Amino acid sequence: MRVELQRIHKRFGPHHVLKGIDLTVDTGTIHGLVGENGAGKSTLMKILTGYLSRSGGRILLDGVETEFANPAVAARAGIGMLYQEPQDFPPLTVLDNFIVGRESQPGTGWKDPRRRLAQLADEVHFRLDPEAVLNKLTVGERQQLEFLRLLGREARLLILDEPTTGISETQKARLFQALRHIRDQGRTILLVSHKLEEVSALCDRVSILRHGQVMGEEDAPFHIPRLLELMFDAVPSTTPAYTPHTPGAELLCFRNVSSPGERTGLWDCDLSIACGEVIGLAGLAGSGQGLFLKLAAGLSHPSQGQIWFNGQQLQGMGYPQFKHLGGCYLPANRLEEGLISGFTVLDHFALATNSSRSRARQLAMDAIRQFNIRGQPESPVESLSGGNQQRLLLSLIPTDARMVLLENPTRGLDVGSARWVWDYLRHQYAAGGVVVFSSAELDEILSVADRILVFFNGHVVRNLPVNQADYHDVAAAMTGS
Amino acid sequence: MNRLREHLTDGLLILAIVVSFTWLLLLLVGAVPQHAFGHLLAGSFGSWSKFARVLNVWIPLTLCSLGLLYAFRAGLWNIGVEGQMVLGAIAATGVLRLGTESLYPQGYLVLAVVAGMGCGGLWALLSGWLKTRGGVHEIFAGLGLNFVALGLVLWLIFGPWKRAGIASMSGTQPFPADLWFPGLEGWRVSPFALALVICTILATVWMLNHSRFGLRLKAVGHNPKAVQLYGVAPNRYLLYAILISGALAGLAGSLQVSDIYHRLIPSISSGYGYLGLLVVMLANFRLLPIPFIALFFSALNVGSIQLPMMMQLDSSLSGVIQGACVMSALLVFGLRRRKQSSQR
Structure with a gap:
């Protein structure tokens, strides 16, 4: 035709x-x-x-x-x-x-x-x-x-x-x-x-x-x-070279964690993540990375093993306490799980910071300027484009968060926006804390993470610094070969 | 300005549909529509005493509708308002029975109102728990608990609280006059009850539209999955919403006992729980229209009492009009939404 x-x-x-x-x-x-x-x-x-x-x-x-x-x-x-x-x-x-x-x-x-x-x-x-x-x-x-x-x-x-x-x-x-x-x-x-x-x-x-x-x-x-x-108006560089921060004290720790759920579950996960690290979770969709992030955020609890964050065990703790400890989780489905449709940008700030409307308006205006969100404080979030919704979600992360967990953070974003997101996340959160993200794009993980965890069928099959990771080896590990 | 014009057009459209539908219906049964509407109007606003009767319906109906609004904001269908009202009435009756021949009737009256709110709230909380803990949908829980409450009130009237000598559908032994909800000489409606409702309206305006609590409640109603990420525990707010909803229904129930009937009767809730649902739907789940729609519905209820005597028409005409209002409102709102989404 x-x-x-x-x-x-x-x-x-x-x-x-x-x-x-x-x-x-x-x-x-x-x-x-x-x-x-x-x-x-x-x-x-x-x-x-x-x-x-x-x-x-x-x-x-x-x-x-x-x-x-x-x-x-x-x-x-x-x-x-x-x-x-x-x-x-x-x-x-x-x-x-x-x-x-x-x-x-x-x-x-x-x-x-x-x-x-x-x-x-x-x-x-x-x-x-x-x-x-x-x-x-x-x-x-x-x-x-x-x-x-x-x-x-x-x-x-x-x-x-x-x-x-x-x-x-x-x-x-x-x-x-x-x-x-x-x-x-x-x-x-x-x-x-x-x-x-x-x-x-x-x-x-x-x-x-x-x-x-x-x-x-x-x-x-x-x-x-x-x-x-x-x-693009200007050619963006596709491979930003970030220098890794020196890892500090341990911030997140999985001890022999096993949990069913999300297609494959997550089994025998035993690892530790230190301050200053940016961790990329690689794997085919639904290999356990999503569950790993939910477990780390206290949104789901393991059937076996322990998860420690910032010196506290997450077992029995809900998301509000996790947030209070300095954690933050951003889901992949922005409008379904992250934002409240029908609410304006301003409403989201009032909700997230539990502040008065006038204070929330100020925060919303600051965020719109700083994060370059194309919208007004009164714009309903569903009227924003996907990229602007993601910028809004990022702007809602408390600036003093110690651990930011993100599911496919640049999904649906163009190269320029994705670059901007990574510059921001690394600058704001990686120096004194931890950024853990999953991504369907191996290239992205290899270019922005310091360490890569490869998931296959509910198991972590590789755990190595990115500069020691080989593209073909990782791709093979993702498919179980 | 545009919004206002939209609301106005919607309102006129609804009115036109309802009037023409009722008109046609009355013609079909061989009545003169003008007369029926005339009697409805005269029966509700014709005299001060008739209007006072309208207000006495307005008070519990508005309270129930406001309560329902809290539940709706959190995305809950609290069908159990009837039962919550009955429980409020039972609790108030229980307290007032204890207060007979007491030296401090006022104290017992206050206690009766508080107990009514508490019991109504707890009864509602039961369906809230059934939902959050047991996974029972609140519509089924509320409906089930309504039947339980009805059974309970009948058992009390025909059992432990029956009138000396006889047990009858007319209810329990009336309370002595010092245990009646206070009114003013010559007023057929208690100004204190009116003031209570007006305070509740104002408090609800603040709570739902201006407070952080209201924002959180609305967020839970819009997206219970996402609110967790904002540090809001959705189940807790569901319980708050249904608790408040039940407490206001319980307040209405305790007023029915202490202010209107001065005793417990089997039909103490008078169907206001279900009617309240219609009020809120007709208000398109918004707060400000509720008192006015509740007044309109109360006037219909009271005005229709005259119809059987004057025109040999059944008083259920008021129910027909109320139902037609809601159906046509849902239709008009639905069309409006469709038009807006096609423009987008």
Whole structure:
């Protein structure tokens, strides 16, 4: 399917988000769409999939002008989107999920969808047990299922939003292989991503968005510095070189900790973290890192072993006491677990510091200035972009916190924002305390952490200083080899 | 300014739907709608004594609705207001029975009100504990406890507290006049009870809209998962909310006993617990409309008493209007939300 977007405009009230986007995606190509946060990628995709109406412009599919009143119309026209978070039904089986949402065709028996699923899976070399319940699958496997569902629905344009987030290297390789395969069959693929290496490995052509405009288009082979130059006003350095602080006294200690939960649980964890360290937790999504952070924050308690923080045992202690001891935890799902939707920036400061409204307003204004949050004290948090929500969460960490635990802190942030976050965290908290973070990006851990813990299947399989860590060794350890 | 215009349009729309719906209904049953509305108005605002009767309904209804608002702020559906009111009434009756022929009736009256609030609060806390400790949804807990409370009040009236000689649905032996909630000569409604409600309204405005407690309560209602990270223990605030909710219901119950009926009767809660839910929903879970909507509902309740005598219409017409109000309000609010989200 050949997709042409002509002079697409989108206004949200006074905000002009898309300023005349022209984009042509040719049949049988993989087209990349890159841009920093707030460049307008998601808005454009929502317009293309019928979730948002546009303020101006035309959409042509195979040369025919098309209107999408709602997502169902776009889906019927052959547009399928693979979301970052799988849009499926976890209590059901793979096969049930495959069938759900397919329009029933008369005369097709029960056997048919099962065969269709097997056929499609074979074609792209995915291995999925049709009877497996989705709860037990990894994000990568659920994504494969979604992918097959879209293929089964005869989607001719596939839009993928950050498809490699949280999936293993093998799954990634298999996905890329599948994408190339279906491209060669004549399907069209639009890949939205931050990861320039992946984009350049996979795409035939890339469009770069900045501030709601197309800054340029490049054909393969790509020159990454050129892409960065188009994405950002100035090329950010991708590898900040931080000098590690000298480790001081022990601040956090896990003694033979075991705990079930979060897919794999965490078993026999025995380690100690000292003041001045920045610890990166590597591992495939759901290998135990999330649970490690929750245990360290006193949000979950181990079934065996002891956890000590700042000279106190966390057992039986709740999060308020943990916070009182100088700890802080930031979850990955900002709007679901970290912020209170419906509350304004000001409300969050009043809540976090338990202070009066006038004092909270002052704090909010200071934070907006210092953290460069694009918003007002009265802005509801759900109106902020992902990057600004993260800045708000960071600004809510008490400045005297001794240990900051972060789950995927730069997830969904562009390179510039991520750099800013790390400069801030290292400067503010690493000198006299500890920063522990998980990240799906191994590159990030290797460039900003002092020490790396590698998780596999609920066990810590590597614990080494970053300057002694080898990328390939760590990547192999993550996959259990 | 825009918000105000929106509220105004919503209000007029709701009113238009309700009036036309009721009008149609009255025509269907062969009554003259103008007359029915006329009687409703005359029966509630027609004279000072009728208005005093309206206020006597307004007092407990407003207290229950305010209590419910605390629970709603924390995201709780406190269906147990009826039972909490009954428990408040039982506690007040118990105290006043002890105070018969005492030298300090005022002391016992104060104690009765305090005991009513305490028992109502504890009864509510029971459903709160069932939720936080036992994982029982508060709607089921509240509903169950309502039945238990009803059983309890019937047992007391027909058992231990029955009138000498006879046990009857008309309730327990009336209290002597010195144990009645104080009023003023010539006033058919106690100005002290009115003052109590007005103080409660003001305190609630401050608590919910201006205090840190209110902010935390609202945060718990919006996102119980995230509030932990702000050092707020969500379960504790759920319990606070339902405790206050129950205490205000218990206060209403103790006033029903000491101010209105001067005894315990089986239907002591008069359905105000459920009616309060409608009031809060019609107010779109906001505080300021509540006293006015409660007044409107009270007027309907009192005004409809005349209908059977004057027009051979059942007094349940007031319930029909109240129900229609809430349904159309939910409809209008729902449409408004949909319109706003499509604009976004």
